Amino acid sequence: MISFYKKYWRTAFDIALIVLTVYLFMLLFSYLYRIATPIFLALIIFMMIEPFARFLNRKGMRKSIASAISTVLFVLIILGALTGAAVIFTSQIMSLVDKVDDYQAVFNDQIIHKISELNDRFQTLPPDVIIKAKEYAGQFAGNASRFIISFLSGLVASLTSFSTFMFNFIVGIILAYFLSIEIDSWKRLASEKTPRTFKSVFFFLKENVVKGIVSYVKAQLKLITLTFVVVFFALLLLNVNNAFSISLLSAIFDVLPLLGVSTLFIPWIIYLFIVGQTTLAIWLSALLLVVILVRQIMEPKITGESLGVSAFTTLAFMIVSLSLFGVAGVILSPVLIILLKALYTQGYFQRWIRKPEDEYAQGRSPSAGP
Template structure:
């Protein structure tokens, strides 16, 4: 073991420093996010209101008035949309939760009937074995777990939109800060340009060119894709006269955000349930809807998203899960940025300079081999 440690200790030390740096960044961000949440809200709101404020300012309106008009417009649109969505999610979510026991009972009864019919066709089964009871018990346990998980998810969703006070406080402070930031943005840019050290400027330009622009374009593209998915599913469910269509479409959109999951995570169990309980027509229509959503996404995604960020869905989801466990919501917010940053650093060769490889473990590049042959 000693030769192994001698060979790899430098490499392990360099990797440990990078991991420690990432951990400290995540820890610092999660701490700052907890104590300064309105400031992060302010930056997001500023990004949303500044285009309109700039446009009005170009038309000759004073910047303070233009920013005020933009803030008021943004506030009315967001509060109106959020309030309406919150009411629908709360009402339809509670109605859906109340019907879960009925769905479970119907599903268990239908499976019991199917197994009882199967039992009558199988004369070779032992006389002391009641297949229908065994199946009912198995299905009851499985559906209870699914029901518990679904109730927990919907309860979390309803609770998130119902606990409006904390969000409203941060949102109001964020709007106020965003308004003043919109007015003072030129002063802040000038101060940053004059007072920021060159090293930090270089780091900022690297992040801007290699990380922030890519993430911004990716988020815009994903928002378009999620909106298309939500609208298609909502309209289809309304046409099919499915109850609680809005909350189901919202849940489908949430699953569509998550890497590796997608709307199939919601629709496939639902379709299987409908086939078992005898609602074949609705199951077929939902299967067609799922196929349409998947095909539409496969066709539109390359055109909307353009170049990929170059990070696999598994890597992104795994990093988000670990970040959520360690740092909460702040970790989920920062994790995509860090993953893209690490990918950019690797692509541009920084890791090759920062991490010293163990001696003799990698072949020398062809150019170095030629030099060695020409100068023995």
């Protein structure tokens, strides 16, 4: 054991130092996100309004006027679309919540009916087993309905708590407008006052991380938009109620690695088979297969190498980040994944982490022949 520690302590120390640095960075970001949420929103809004403001400025318009026009258009288009979608989504989700108890009753009755039908056919089940099966079926249906109501109500509550969000959003718009006006002076100040070491770090992040994040976000937006459109029009053709909210939920689930739309569709399909709506269940199964196939075909073409990390690694990192740092951790986790991948690709980890002595053959690969 002592020889093991002697051989690996330097490597363990280097890895622990990197892990500690990542942890402290995420801790700092989560703290700053809590106290300065409008500033982070302002940076996102700035990236949206600045291209059009620069375009108008190049056409001869004053930057202040160009930024004002771009900001007004952003508010009218983006905020208007989001508000309309939120209103429709909230009303449809609330109607689903009101019907969950009815769905539970139908599900419970069908389970009891099928158990009784099986018992009448085979006459092999003891009476106490039948009673217990009916009791467990009722408990399962009750727990499932409570979970669904809690989940949907939580979504509605997050959308309807507008006070804090609207305050942060309005302050973010104002900050983004002033940043758009003053961006040239901020760039000059950063160019003149920033030390060379920090400049090199900034350019490394810009080339290897920022571009990766932008391409990743664009790719995910394209994929979830594709999922939303396919599901929405399919549900309209099938005359399914609340098609918009279900399609929007499918797009939200589609963002989650490893989970996807199956998280929503598979329980729904199983429920339809149990309650006897076989035709709709078959059509939804076909729709799920189409969505999965379309994503499998389009994802490599759209995403390319934007993230380049396995789905398991991404989801595991997001879960740990959510547990440790909340929403800020989920926001930052793709950034850190791309950063760590860039550091590994550029060879920084190989230089920072000292390998154990006599553990790796020098001068040839372990798979090389004698």
